[in-house]
Each structure stands twice: as structure tokens, then as C-alpha cells.
Amino acid sequence: MTDPLSEAIARVHREEWARVVAGLARRFGDLDVAEEAAAEAFAAAVERWPRDGIPPNPGGWLVTTATRRAIDRLRRESRRDAKHQAALMLHDDTPPEPTGPVEDDRLRLVFTCCHPALAMEARVALTLRMLGGLSVADIARAFLVQETTMAQRITRAKGKIRAASIPYRVPSAADVRERLAGVLAVLYLVFNEGYLAGVGEDPVRVDLSDEAIRLARLLRTLLPQDGEVAGLLALMLLTDARRPARFSATGELVTLAEQDRGAWDAELVREGLAIVRERAVVVATGGERPGRYQLLAAISAVHTGAPSAGDTDWAQVVSLYDRLLDLDPSPIVRLNRAVAVAETDGPEAGLAEVDAIADRLDGYHPLHATRADLLRRLGRAGEARAAYDRAIGLTGNVAEKTYLARRRDQTR
Template structure:
């Protein structure tokens, strides 16, 4: 086989891994009722593909080839284990044979897999790890690196989650229509957490933006959108992530410093992602006009759409931003939302008005770096340098992202 063909085979395997991993794991989980067997067999099937495809050429249907290879590996393992302890392996996962019609979605095993991995009886960090492994196909070392824990610890986290699913009988199915909105919102929370960890990575030695994580979160959101096309919040989260991702390269300077929205080179934004995000937001605006109340991700996406519509920061429609935050506060009266609303209020009504609002949040947010960074900026604009400096000091102390720390430090040192 020529070098060109080998390269083509490697590209095909990479693509198959991205497109077929979750499908193979889901199909095997359904057949064998065991996430552990499904995961191991899928990994083995891809390892065989790496050996065989460059030598034998690409199979006509890579997905079917991988599922067949994985199924054989799974049967081998089950036979081995049965021989060893002479005991029929019991399929413990509860599989629901009802068609997925109530959801109004295509019948796809991957949906069951996602809901099982994001089950509310699992700790949030376990849900994140399991989803990235089983649905995203990331390796344990990759996930461990992403969350700055040792491979051993991450391996144990995933093993424990799989063991709980089996022992406590977390079912392998799409939730009933009544439970669906709450369960979908649990899935979206997992994706948003992955995205945010990529977008605002924490840790002194971490890259300020982890593109691998933001890209993976967007890819999974696209998958869930394809599986649950009727859910407005899924569209909202995808749009939100696209509009944030579009600004990624403009957000960190060459010297590794955070560039705030008002100082970003808007020409460096990814116009294709902005256009796609705007299209999705418009889709939800049409639904909202028809009387479907938007959820928090849709409102956050709309706020980001207003920002990305302005070619110059001075063109930003701040009254629209504040109106959207008012809508969001009614849905989610949390102090973090109130803080973000105050930042928009500063542009509309001035820093004095905003500062009064921000100061009222001290009790709830005194341990949150963005609270102090916001105060520092407002105090700076009001010419109260000494108080501003103290607020920057506190923000720098609490900030975990390297680009943010660099930005805050420069701003503090520029104070007169």
C-alpha cells in the first residue's frame, strides 16, 4: 500500500472514530447490557482498524465493520469470563424496548447512552467524565489532562460510575416525556461545563483556552440537536457555544492576555460560526414569537447574538442586552446573572448605577473573581483608584485562568 493510501486510511479511522464511536458503544451496550464490555470492545475494534485498514484497504461501510469487529470482541470476552467463573454473565442494564416516538426524534441508541451517562444519580464530575469517554470517545488520559487530575484518579472515577450504573440499575433508556425536560437540562449542563472548562481553563500551567474541549462540547451539542431537534434549549446551547467559540481567537492576545469584548478585534471573529449562531437564534426567536417561552440558554444565546451583531462595540444595543438580562433574571434570579446584568447596566446607565447594584451582591459573590474584577473596573471608571486597586488585588488572587490574571494585573498596574 502506498504512503498516500496509508494516510487516507489514517484519516478514515480518525473520521470513523469521531462519527462512529458513540454509535458502536451504544449498539454494544444495547446488545450486551454492559457499558464496560461495550467500551472495551469498541476500543479494541478501533485498535484492529488501525492495524488492518492501512494494509487491507478501507471497508465499504466503516461503521458496520467496526460494530461487527467490536461485537466479536465482546462475545470473546463474555465467553472467556463465563469459562473462568463458570457462571452466566448477567446482563444488568435495564433496556427499554419502547420506541422513542414520544420524544419526536429519530430512533438512535446514542440517545439512551447520553441519558445514562448524564443520569442525575451520578455526581456531576462523574457524568462529565463518563460522557466524554462513552459518547465523545476521548481516552482516559485525555480526560484526565483536561480536568487536571491523574490518569489513575480519572480511571477510578469512570470505573466507579460504571459500577454504580450496574449495581444500582441505572436504566439504559430515554426518559419518559414528563421527565424529559429536566433530564435534557441535566445533559446540557454537562456539555456547558465541558465547554466552559475549555473556554476558561483553570490552573496555573494550563492553556487559557482549551480548544479541544470547546470543540468536543460543540460536537456533542450538534449530535444532541440532531437527536432531539424539537428541544429549544438544545438549539439555544449550541447557538450560545458557537457565538462564544467564534470569538475564541480574538479573546486572547499574542502575549497570552485576556482581551475583553470591548477591546477585541471584531474582524478576527469567525464569521461562519457567527452566522450559524445567528441563524439558530433567529430560529428560536420565531418560536418565541409563536408563544414558546425561551429557556436560559436561548436567552444567553440571544445576548451573545446582540454582541456579535455589532461591528463596533459602540454599536452595541445595550438596552436590548439589559432587556434580555431582565428576562433571564426572572427565570434564574442567581447573583451571577445579576452581576452580568449590572455590567450591561453600566453601559446603559453609567458605572455609578451599576456599582450600587454590584455592591449589593457582596454577600453572595465575595469569593468570585468576576465580582471583584467588575467592581475594580467600575471603580476605575469612576476615578476611585485606591478602591479599584484593592478590588483588582482581590480579583487577581481569586482568578484561576492565566490570561485573565495577566489582563487584571496589567489593568491594576495602569491605575494612576
């Protein structure tokens, strides 16, 4: 059992990592320096706090300690004279250069990591590492690649930012568009990792999902007319509204069909549905065609707006996925559509859709979990249990493992 002090230090790490790293990145303009100094500060906390106690302001303690570690490192590296001068900022009263239209270190960090000079995969991976504090192994699992491959990708991205002298700021209105797609993709992946953590004892990381929503709200303030920004925010709100009903008293995952809808956060549901309706009016009156996040938000609204799972308009869900496939013909979208097809046309039709993409998603546990459920519904118990075993082996989420194991054991 984890002792209370270790739990408290782990909680501070979740709550303060992004703030510390982003602040250091703004001050020193170097992501390696920021990440390593933050890691050293947290290591010092693990060593000192059990002896000295947790300070009254743990975030401030971490920032001060990390800043000192960064300055010490830069002073040791005499070949980096420019960075050495940056360290003197600690004693410099000169007003800093403007950092962009939003005074938020973490949002600036997201935009820095999502510079168009980087490949999209690198933008997403780097931001998950720098903002979310996810391990390289966690990020590699999210991308379905080897850990060594992901480590190289992140290292190259940092190097490219350093070599290109990419400024640490929110870009101007003139170039914000070319970074926006990457920023939205990053926030969605950060949210998803928080909503159903890929690894660890905690089934959720509320700090990550809350931070993604906070940054999406800031983005909407920056770009109030952008449909995809609004769509992503609505999608996050409608999904997060279900959080209180997603786990049983014993910590097992509860599927959408089995959730107590009365336990959902009614305020988040209202806000999310209002944004979806607002965007629908814009589209209906000749506005831009809905993009990926607006369509995903509309799908979530169909689920969330139904009084019960049995009242879900599955035909509308299939129709929305058809439109989404036109924009994003990925196997994951096809997998999600297959779930809806199973509800409209039966489990055999859904299984045919799943099997058609199985070889492309063999390492993706939701595919095997979906396949197991459809096989169970078709009475093919042996195959279903094998698929459950495969899904259990691929997921690192304890709550999900427990749910899948129970379903497997009930399949006869």
C-alpha cells in the same frame, strides 16, 4: 519547556479520552471499569510510546489496550460473574441490544450520566469527569466546592447508577424530557471549560468546546423542535465564533470590547444568528416562551450583531437579563446583569449591584474582576488593585491572569 512527545501524548489524551471511555462504558456497562481501564491505557501509553513511538492509530491502540485491561480486571473479580460474562463480549458475535435513536457512544454516555435518579449537581459533575476527562479538582472549582466534597459526589453518582442498573443508552422519546435539562447543563459547562480553561497552561481546551458543540448538534437532530436545544447550540456557536480574537499575540486575554471583530468566524456568527432569529419568529407566532439558553443566546446575539462594542444595545441586554432573572434568579445572572447596568446607568450603579451579591460569590473570580474594573472607572485605585489581586488569586487561567495583572498595574 514541554518536549514534543509529551505534547503529542497530551493532545491524544484530549482528543481520545471521551471516545475511549464512552466505548468502554457501552461494552461493559460500568462507569468505574470504563474510567479506570481508560486511565490505565493512557498510563501505558506514557510508559511505552516514548520507547516504541506513537502508533499510527493512537486511538485504536488505546481502545484495544483499555479493553484488555478491563477484561483482565473483570476476570480477576470472580464475585462479579455477570461482569465476567460481559467481558466475553469481545468474542461474542450476538448483535448488541438497541442503544437508542442516536448511534453515538459519547451522547449515550451523557444521557446515562444525566439520569433523573441522580441529583442535578451529580449529573453535571459525573459527565464532566467521564466525558471531559476533567480532574476532580477542576470540577470542584467549577462548582465552588471542596475537592473532597466533589470526589464523594462523583463516587456516589457512580454507585447509584450501578445499583439502579441504569441502562447505557439514549432514552426513548417518552422519557428524554426529564433528562434534557441536565444534559443541556452539562454540555454548557463542558463548553465553558473548553472556552476558558479553569486551570493549566493552555487558556483554552478546543477539544472540549468542539465536543460540546458536536453533541449539541446531535441533540438538535434528535429534538429539532426544542427551543432550548436550539438556544444552547446558538449560544455556543456565537461564543465560539469569537475565539480567534480572544487572545493577543503574547497569549493575553482580550476582552469582548477590545476584540477585532473582523477576526471572528463569520460562518459561525451567521449560523448562530440565524438560529436566534428562527426562535424569535417561533416565540412571536405563539410558540413556547424562551427558556434560559434562548435568552442567553439572544444576549450573545446583541453583542455579536453590533458592528462595534460602542454600538451595543445595552438597554436591550439589561431587558433580556431581567427576563432571565425571572427564570434563574442566581447571583451569577445578577452579576452579568450588573455589567450591563454599568453601561446604561454608569459604573456606580453597576458597582451597587455587584456589592449586593458579593458575599454570595466571594470565591468566584469574575465577581472580583468585574468589581475591580468598576472601581477603576470610579477612580478608586487602591480598592481596584486589591480587587484585581483577589481575582488573580482565584483564577487558574494563565491568559486571564496576565490580563488582570496588566490592568492592575495600569491602575493608579
